[in-house]
Amino acid sequence: MNAHLNEVLTIRKDMDSEELEQIILKIIQDSRYHESLHSGLDYEKIRTRLTPFTLDEPGGIDAIIRAIEGYLETSVQTGHPGFLRAFWGASEPASIVASLLTDIRNTTMHSFAVAPSATIIETEMIKAISDLAGFPGHGIFTTGGSNSNELGFLCAREDVLPGSSKTGLNGQNLRAFASSEAHYSVDAAANMMGIGTDALIRIPCIDGKIDVRALDQAIIEEKENGNLPFIVLSTAGTTVRGVFDNLDAVSEIAQKHGIWHHVDAAWGGAALFSDKHISLLKGIEKADSFAFDAHKMIGSSMVCSAFLVQDESILPRTMSHTNQGDYLFDDPNKELSLGRISPQCGRRADALKLWLSWLELGKKGLGEKVDSCIEASKHLADLVEKHPELSLVSYSFSNVCIRFTPLPNETIEQGDLRVRMARNYLEDQGKCMVLDSVLDGQLVIRFTASHPNVDKAATETFLSNLIDTKKNLSL
Structure with a gap:
């Protein structure tokens, strides 16, 4: 282990592998959860605990160790059995190792030339997730469920207005539809895309599920008002109730009106791995795209999210601006470079977190x-x-x-x-x-x-x- 760590730490000749091991072991030993979930300190006391050292002079490894102690002492223990407020918590050990592996190689995912193995791993993970959902195997890892939902909006815009990634909306009044209990990221998507949150029509729910009759009527009314419906977002696992919309019924309405159907399965997508509960996602294979967060119930460390699509051509068309980046995609294998279909240039190799966990536990173990x-x-x-x-x-x-x-x-x-x-x-x-x-x-x-x-x-x-x-x- 020492020899290999010395090999990868080529940028710092003054820190050997034993010092790195000391730091890593310190983190592992101190991060085991204690009886209390958190320190109980207020903002100023936490700030004081974290900043007792000057940043003007080098503090050496002792400063690193003390800083680690301060951080761990004042952080919330999200792996604690009493941490019950979020859709994420304790990370899989294999996923933590993957994060370290990613940081050691410290590459970005824009180009196959600089991330050949990571590109292949991400591509295979996209295919593996797609297989579970009955999708053909196209997509990209993202910065989170919100980013995946935003991509759903962008792809839907390009689908209803081909070439709009270049020409813009051309005066079209686009309308999006989501349930009253859908995640607030759909509002963010409408805002970020420039159509404004007033262009997002919130549909009432029945027992937490989107009212499909009300959805159908709302789309008809928007058309009659001269607006252009372009996407309906259904939710597989709502934020408060955990309810799954009727994906079959929503797909039927979307197809009837010729608009994009995106599924926010950031939370409920974990059911894809469970033979007992996969029926919750019945109909997801009919959607045009869906979001999935492996850093939630599957246990990958933050962030590990994916956006999956049916149409292989939609992401290259939606991300057509990447054609201006020939100086980055200059290698003979540039068609393999995932930066061509991502809104990001600098992007971590997050797929490794799911990859190592899946290798270790298999679908069966993740499903359990x-x-x-x-x-x-x-x-x-x-x-x-x-x-x-x-x-x-x-x-x-x-x-x-x-x-x-x-x-x-x-x-x-x-x-x-x-x-x-x-x-x-x-x-x-x-x-x-x-x-x-x-x-x-x-x-x-x-x-x-x-x-x-x-x-x-x-x-x-x-x-x-x-x-x-x-x-x-x-x-």
């Missing part, structure tokens, strides 16, 4: 992770439903939304306050971190199991902490 998270959430939902002091507002996929059983004559606002106080207390105590979200006009505690450390025992601990909090605060 998904099953475990869903089983843990189902266990909690069952416990909540039976508990006299709690109310199960919603349960789907790995999302459990909870309120306290209403007190006599309690208003919604009073119930909201109890939820907010409990959530804040749990976090302040360092026992667990959950999200509070508005659902159907009321505040709920949203629980998610997104990493293997959140098992059935962890859900029982959370429930016990929640009830103890209710008693301690006399809620």
Whole structure:
């Protein structure tokens, strides 16, 4: 190991492999989670802990070690079994190794010439994900689910207005459609594309799913008003409820009106790996594109996201501006260079994170992770439903939304306050971190199991902490 590390550290002759090993081991030893989720320090105390050294003079390896200690001490332990507020958490060890591997080679993905092996790995990962979804195998890794959804919008624009990547919108009033519970990144996509968020039509939901009749009618009305519908975005795993839209029905409407159908499967796409739960994604093979985040339930370290498409030609056409970058794509294999179909030039080899985890665990092992998270959430939902002091507002996929059983004559606002106080207390105590979200006009505690450390025992601990909090605060 030492000889090989010395070989790759060619830029720093003054740091040998033993010093690097010392740093890496320090990180591994200190990053094991402790009882508390976080330090409990406020902004100024964290800032003081992180910046006790001057940046004017070299501090050497001792400065690095102390800085690492400060960072780990003041960071949230996202691999803790009480970390329940996000769609990501503990990373797969193989994925962490992949991040180190990527940093050691320190290349960018724009050109096959400078990233030959990483280009092949990304291409194969795109094919592997596509195979699970019934797609032909085209796409690109992105900076996250939001970026993937933005790409869906751009591809849809190019599809409905060929050449618009060069000529622009030519006065067309484009209209996009998404459910009222779709992720806010669809608003960002409308903003970033220049059509404005008012051009995004939010469709009401029925039990969290997009109302397909209302969708059909909204598209008809926009056409009658002289506007040009160009994309409908459905969601596979909504942010609060975890609900999956009826992908078959949405595809049928999109095809009827000749518009692009993009699926935001950033969260729910993990079900592709599960034989038990893949049926949640029934109909995804009919969509034109979809987003998938491997850094969520699959456990790749941040960020590891992909955008998949049916039409091989759409990304080169949408990214036609890359034709101005011949000075970058000057090698004989430039047709293999992924920078030609990406909005980025500098881009990390993120596909390696999924690649190593998939090699180690196989589809079966990754699918078992998904099953475990869903089983843990189902266990909690069952416990909540039976508990006299709690109310199960919603349960789907790995999302459990909870309120306290209403007190006599309690208003919604009073119930909201109890939820907010409990959530804040749990976090302040360092026992667990959950999200509070508005659902159907009321505040709920949203629980998610997104990493293997959140098992059935962890859900029982959370429930016990929640009830103890209710008693301690006399809620």
